[in-house]
Amino acid sequence: MTIRIGVITFPGSLDDRDAHRAIRIAGAEPVALWHGAHDLQGVDALVLPGGFSYGDYLRSGAIAARSPIMSEVKDAAAGGMPVLGVCNGFQMLVEAHLLPGGLIRNAGQQFIRRDQVLRVENADTAWTSAFEPGQDIVIPLKNGEGGYIADAETLARIEGDGLVAFRYVGVNPNGSLNDIAGLANDRGNVVGLMPHPEHAVEPGFGPDTTAAMRSGVDGLNMFASVIAATARAAA
Secondary structure, eight states, X not given: OOOEEEEEEOTTBOSHHHHHHHHHHHTOEEEEEETTOXXXXXXXXXXXXXXXXXXXXXXXXXXXXXXXXXXXXXXHHHTTOOEEEETHHHHHHHHTTXXXXXXXXXXXXXXXXXXXXXXXXXXXXXXXXXXXTTOEEEEEEEESSOEEEOOHHHHHHHHHTTOEEEEEOSOOSSOOGGGEEEEEOTTSSEEEESSOGGGSSSTTSSOOOSSSTTOOOTTHHHHHHHHHHHHHHHO
């Protein structure tokens, strides 16, 4: 069967085409979806891509989280469909209350662009099962509002329930509490992270590695994970 993964474009999305490319390289079919529609076109999974939806006015992701299609996204997530939010997409997920906490301006008040080492803290989600628990990966990061925050009670629950999907290693680029780079929901079908796995899927275009320049493809396993998870669910 062909796994179909929808990528939702919002006004100001920048990385939707990169997400399409990553999905195609991983072996699935990308499906273009529009923020103003109410039709998910029968896709098996969803990606909310990075960018600056609505110019990041009000709060990053806050307006996009109220786009018409987000009612369908919420229903699909509640039904168990895998949903990935990348950077601005992660901001949408927390603004839509599909993930806890919030994201604020980077601690240094600067836009950050770097190839970032992450540790895979939870390899039991629909988007991380192709990784090993505790595995270190390198994923490009580019954001200005990536500081993860939550109140003490929420933070304790996140940590206690194992909902941290990824954690920054070596450098905390944006002041995120507990070095949190990405989260999963309780069910493990919804995952959000600030770094961009779609920019690390093809040799020659990814982060530098010890093997060669631009050879990093660690992001590909996120898309391979959801393809495998969706195929298992359909079997």
